Amino acid sequence: MIAIIGLVVGVVLGLFLTPDVPLSMEPYLPIAVVAALDAVFGAFRAFLDGIFDDKVFVVSFISNVLIAAMIVFLGDKLGVGAQLSTGVVVVLGIRIFSNVAAIRRHIFHA
Amino acid sequence: MGLLDYLTTHAMDEDYEFVSERRQRAEARGEAIEKAPSRSRIGLIGALVMALFAVLVVTAAVQTSRNSVSDEKERRELVGQVDQARAQVDGDRSRLIALQQEVRRLQTRQLSNDTSAKGVLDTIKLLGMRAGTLPVRGPGVRVVADDAKGADSARNEVLDSDLQKLVNGLWEAGAEAISLNGQRLTNLSTIRLAGNAITVNAHSLRRPYVVQAIGNKDTLPARFAETTSGQAWLDLQREVGLRLKITPESSLRLPAAEVSLRYANQKKPGGAS
Numbered sequence: 001m002i003a004i005i006g007l008v009v010g011v012v013l014g015l016f017l018t019p020d021v022p023l024s025m026e027p028y029l030p031i032a033v034v035a036a037l038d039a040v041f042g043a044f045r046a047f048l049d050g051i052f053d054d055k056v057f058v059v060s061f062i063s064n065v066l067i068a069a070m071i072v073f074l075g076d077k078l079g080v081g082a083q084l085s086t087g088v089v090v091v092l093g094i095r096i097f098s099n100v101a102a103i104r105r106h107i108f109h110a
Numbered sequence: 111m112g113l114l115d116y117l118t119t120h121a122m123d124e125d126y127e128f129v130s131e132r133r134q135r136a137e138a139r140g141e142a143i144e145k146a147p148s149r150s151r152i153g154l155i156g157a158l159v160m161a162l163f164a165v166l167v168v169t170a171a172v173q174t175s176r177n178s179v180s181d182e183k184e185r186r187e188l189v190g191q192v193d194q195a196r197a198q199v200d201g202d203r204s205r206l207i208a209l210q211q212e213v214r215r216l217q218t219r220q221l222s223n224d225t226s227a228k229g230v231l232d233t234i235k236l237l238g239m240r241a242g243t244l245p246v247r248g249p250g251v252r253v254v255a256d257d258a259k260g261a262d263s264a265r266n267e268v269l270d271s272d273l274q275k276l277v278n279g280l281w282e283a284g285a286e287a288i289s290l291n292g293q294r295l296t297n298l299s300t301i302r303l304a305g306n307a308i309t310v311n312a313h314s315l316r317r318p319y320v321v322q323a324i325g326n327k328d329t330l331p332a333r334f335a336e337t338t339s340g341q342a343w344l345d346l347q348r349e350v351g352l353r354l355k356i357t358p359e360s361s362l363r364l365p366a367a368e369v370s371l372r373y374a375n376q377k378k379p380g381g382a383s
Binding site: 002003004005007008009011013014015017019021029030033036039040042043045046047049050052053054055056057059060061065091094096098102 | 162
């Protein structure tokens with residue numbers, strides 16, 4: 001329940017403040033969002049599994065976002081930014097899909 | 111497939127299991143190591159992270175939509191500018207043509223009054239026809255040059271140098287005015303390859319190349335065949351199969367070329383020679 005409240009508060013904050021993203025950070029935002037999505041789905045699955053832990057969630061969320069942004073940054077510096085972003089998105093996408101599959105099994109018992 | 115298997119089996123962070131196992135072990139030993147809220151409850155920190163997540167998503171979405179809107183606006187603006195510039199060029203060009211006609215008409219009216227001016231007018235006309243700034247008509251030949259049938263390489267296509275030869279040969283054979291695909295050749299004209307197309311007077315031409323030459327229609331073909339350029343073209347026809355057809359015409363009309371001098375000035379009368 002408190003998680004949903006946090007989500008709603010975050011949406012409202014984002015819509016009202018519309019923080020300006022610095023131009024240098026702009027390419028890393030989408031990949032950071034995908035990484036965050038992965039962390040959130042992983043946390044939801046853990047919650048349904050009954051092994052959710054606040055600390056792990058915080059750590060996995062922040063490290064996911066930072067690592068994803070760092071990989072893209074490194075790729076940009078090496079000239080393979082687009083390819084590395086694709087790699088990151090593929091890996092995170094697979095993780096998200098299998099996490100969602102597990103969540104589905106929990107909810108529908110199917 | 112090891113990587114994919116690993117990805118699907120370890121989709122969830124292992125830390126969750128690790129921590130829960132550690133806690134279970136601790137509980138089994140009967141020690142309350144951490145004063146954590148009962149397991150599997152989302153605490154304040156979790157909610158904060160969720161809020162952070164929502165802010166992140168909303169910001170990314172807002173940014174993307176804002177960017178796409180500004181991109182679209184920029185594109186439309188550019189298209190508008192291009193259209194405007196094009197319309198301006200069209201208007202200027204038609205105005206230029208009208209003014210040129212006006213100049214010619216006024217010249218004629220002004221100079222046709224007395225007889226000495228009539229001579230000047232005739233000289234102007236003659237010079238205009240020779241320079242290519244006045245349209246001319248007269249008998250001559252129509253020459254159609256084309257690539258070999260099924261041409262696939264530069265070897266059996268008409269090149270700019272071939273057209274240069276053709277035009278040079280026609281001048282040599284006594285042509286008095288020549289146009290190439292409707293582009294009148296002047297003393298400032300070039301025939302050159304620009305990109306993939308042969309360009310004359312800064313206009314790109316397409317095959318077949320139609321050369322219209324005003325001159326003696328009976329002697330032009332024969333005299334052209336005698337020139338070195340004519341010989342070269344004969345070789346081209348025989349060796350690589352380029353096509354060349356010369357037909358005499360009793361009346362040809364050649365358009366005028368647009369020639370504007372920007373740097374060349376007439377010497378001032380009375381100035382040091």
